Amino acid sequence: MEPELRQKKIELIFSVIIAVGLGWMLWEARLWPPRTRLFPWSIGFVVWGLSLLKVGLSVWDVLGWHKAEEMVGLNGSRGTSPAAESSMDRETHLAETAGVLAEDVIRRRTISITCWIIVFFGTILLFGLKIGSLLMTFVFLRFATGEGWKLSIVLSVSTYLFFLIVFDLALAVALPEGLIATFIGVQSIDVFIVRWIWGML
Amino acid sequence: MLEAFISGLFQVFTYPTFPVMMIGIAVGFVVGILPGLGGLATLAIMLPFVFDMKPVEAFAFLLGMLSVTGTTGDITSILFGVPGESISAATIVDGHPMAKKGEAGRALGAALMSSLVGALLGAFALAASIPVVKPLVLAIQSPEFFALALLGITFVASLSGTSKLKGIVSGGIGLMLSLVGLDPQFGIPRYTLGQLGLWDGLGLVPVTVGLFAIPEIVDLWVGGTSIAERRTGTLGGVWQGVKDTFIHWGITIRCSVIGTVIGIIPGLGAGVAQWMAYAHAVQSSADKSEFGKGDVRGVLGPGAANNSAVGGALIPTIAFGVPGSVSMAILLGAFLIQGLIPGPSMLTTHLELTFSFVWIMVISNIITVALCFGFLNQLAKITYIKGGLLIPGILFLVFFSGYADSSSMLDMLITLLFGFVGLIMISLDWPRPPLILGLVLGSLVEKNLFISYTRYGFTFLLRPLVVVILVVGCGVIFLPMIRQKVIGRLGPNGARIASEED
Numbered sequence A: 001m002e003p004e005l006r007q008k009k010i011e012l013i014f015s016v017i018i019a020v021g022l023g024w025m026l027w028e029a030r031l032w033p034p035r036t037r038l039f040p041w042s043i044g045f046v047v048w049g050l051s052l053l054k055v056g057l058s059v060w061d062v063l064g065w066h067k068a069e070e071m072v073g074l075n076g077s078r079g080t081s082p083a084a085e086s087s088m089d090r091e092t093h094l095a096e097t098a099g100v101l102a103e104d105v106i107r108r109r110t111i112s113i114t115c116w117i118i119v120f121f122g123t124i125l126l127f128g129l130k131i132g133s134l135l136m137t138f139v140f141l142r143f144a145t146g147e148g149w150k151l152s153i154v155l156s157v158s159t160y161l162f163f164l165i166v167f168d169l170a171l172a173v174a175l176p177e178g179l180i181a182t183f184i185g186v187q188s189i190d191v192f193i194v195r196w197i198w199g200m201l
Numbered sequence B: 001m002l003e004a005f006i007s008g009l010f011q012v013f014t015y016p017t018f019p020v021m022m023i024g025i026a027v028g029f030v031v032g033i034l035p036g037l038g039g040l041a042t043l044a045i046m047l048p049f050v051f052d053m054k055p056v057e058a059f060a061f062l063l064g065m066l067s068v069t070g071t072t073g074d075i076t077s078i079l080f081g082v083p084g085e086s087i088s089a090a091t092i093v094d095g096h097p098m099a100k101k102g103e104a105g106r107a108l109g110a111a112l113m114s115s116l117v118g119a120l121l122g123a124f125a126l127a128a129s130i131p132v133v134k135p136l137v138l139a140i141q142s143p144e145f146f147a148l149a150l151l152g153i154t155f156v157a158s159l160s161g162t163s164k165l166k167g168i169v170s171g172g173i174g175l176m177l178s179l180v181g182l183d184p185q186f187g188i189p190r191y192t193l194g195q196l197g198l199w200d201g202l203g204l205v206p207v208t209v210g211l212f213a214i215p216e217i218v219d220l221w222v223g224g225t226s227i228a229e230r231r232t233g234t235l236g237g238v239w240q241g242v243k244d245t246f247i248h249w250g251i252t253i254r255c256s257v258i259g260t261v262i263g264i265i266p267g268l269g270a271g272v273a274q275w276m277a278y279a280h281a282v283q284s285s286a287d288k289s290e291f292g293k294g295d296v297r298g299v300l301g302p303g304a305a306n307n308s309a310v311g312g313a314l315i316p317t318i319a320f321g322v323p324g325s326v327s328m329a330i331l332l333g334a335f336l337i338q339g340l341i342p343g344p345s346m347l348t349t350h351l352e353l354t355f356s357f358v359w360i361m362v363i364s365n366i367i368t369v370a371l372c373f374g375f376l377n378q379l380a381k382i383t384y385i386k387g388g389l390l391i392p393g394i395l396f397l398v399f400f401s402g403y404a405d406s407s408s409m410l411d412m413l414i415t416l417l418f419g420f421v422g423l424i425m426i427s428l429d430w431p432r433p434p435l436i437l438g439l440v441l442g443s444l445v446e447k448n449l450f451i452s453y454t455r456y457g458f459t460f461l462l463r464p465l466v467v468v469i470l471v472v473g474c475g476v477i478f479l480p481m482i483r484q485k486v487i488g489r490l491g492p493n494g495a496r497i498a499s500e501e502d
Helices: A003-031 A034-072 A082-099 A103-127 A129-144 A147-168 A177-183 A191-200 B001-010 B017-033 B037-052 B055-080 B090-100 B105-127 B133-139 B142-156 B164-177 B203-224 B236-247 B249-263 B272-285 B297-322 B328-337 B350-374 B376-384 B387-404 B409-429 B433-462 B464-501
Strands: none
Touching: A003 A034, A003 B164, A034 B164, A103 A129, A103 A177, A103 B203, A103 B376, A103 B387, A103 B409, A129 A147, A129 B387, A147 A191, A147 B142, A147 B387, A177 B105, A177 B164, B001 B017, B001 B055, B001 B350, B017 B037, B017 B350, B037 B055, B037 B164, B037 B328, B055 B090, B055 B105, B055 B297, B055 B328, B055 B350, B055 B376, B055 B387, B090 B105, B090 B203, B090 B272, B090 B297, B090 B376, B090 B433, B105 B249, B105 B297, B105 B350, B105 B376, B133 B164, B133 B387, B142 B164, B142 B464, B164 B203, B203 B387, B203 B409, B203 B433, B236 B297, B236 B328, B236 B376, B249 B272, B272 B328, B297 B328, B297 B350, B350 B376, B376 B387, B433 B464
């Protein structure tokens, strides 16, 4: 599938998701008392109408692309939609700055960093922010960016100490401690390190 | 009055007031730079420290701290695309793209200088308004609030860039998202999905951080470079940024005024002011093509407004004991701790103290900006560090910012979800600022519409100030269209002249 057509189809799917989401919000409001639903409905129907118009335009765009394809045949050239231009802008911009990046490289890297972000979140959820920062900084630097052992360890310990000293000890911010700490019934996984540092101070 | 004004200045430079103010500035500096730690929370934490201080010392400490958080918050927004403070989120839109273009120094210079100008104008407004502020604040009631919030929403179209329909739908989604939480009238949960954590609504910080910071992290990884993808000879020129503040002096001054006026109105504050100032900067510029891609005017507007709003918010706090923002409500606590009653006595018996507030804001901002300029070039060098090394640190700060808003893992999840939404919006050319503006203004519109209708029926639309504000709103929508048509008729020469005028 051509990149431009794929872009238009993604745009259509996104527009449909928005229209469905807004439709659900309006539907949900039907059970509320009139005054509670007054504002959601008064702006919601307008926004929903506009989102349906966007869906219509996206459908038109996709169908129009197929028609233009048939009309133009082999030697024709088509104009591009702003969304496709934006996507191409991004690719061109990335290509300018990091050498020429193939489209599949961009896609692969986007998927990989998206997965990493989810893993970071999952680690915080399980181990808390401080231990999570220690673990994931090391894992990311060592295995995703291929940094050396020494630099990975130094930076991950530094990140951990930054959160521990600045936010936990100095500013007494209640950091998330993670599900594991809750499960084993301790205040935080690194509670002994914290006590030791407090003792030192 | 002049005597009190000068005496206020001398009070700031006495011992121990000045050292105490310096401590406040240092705390505000750090709090501003660190994402997730808001000036608001810090103000509340620091409140007990002022019990044993004299009034001028207490306010030198608290106000010195508060008035610099917005300034230093811009630094994090520009360098990492993560807002140091919630009131510096709008700076990301153009500030971070400038850093990516290798113009971090210029963006920082512009942000700091416009912040200083904004703070000075806010302080000046505070000093000048003391005799005349009463009728202004009393004239603003719920119908006027409603009209002002509507005026803010009219800026959505200006923030939409080339795709107006997408921008308006995006703003509409923001308005709908602002409805998440308990209904303000009857306490009925709306769109909370059975989650107790959503009863307070969607936090502005998690949504903003997700929408703006996570896509930047993805871009940083995909590009495989440093934040600054291109090197410029002199780190983008801090001085160029300073000069930009005065080259575009119209935007800087107008946005400072917007910040001050919005600051005066209780309940709005710098969080709203920054976005309205950004929208105004876009709307009032002839060439809008670079906004969102690293236009210095997009840094000057919010930079000036979020600082001038502090001075503006102090006006009703001092004059009537009506806090202009949440931070002012906390500051009101300091008044009570010090045995001061805001109101007429602050303008008569304690006039020297009131003027010392003006000087504290001026001096603390001058000191902060001077300190920042001392090591701006070193700060800007961060943008040349390999992206892969920065990603874990930035990512943890992003999640922490989302979490710290209400100490909830749900907010961290919201940050993640909006991060992916932001990513999709970028790749499909859906503008993100209108969504944030809708989210900021939605609850204000609803609350004030309800109160206005209950009190006055539909006649509230005929109140003089409401009519004036609505007419200005119509001007905001239609004037650019008219201008565009006029320029179109004048041809290329006319467009050039209009651009030069701008």
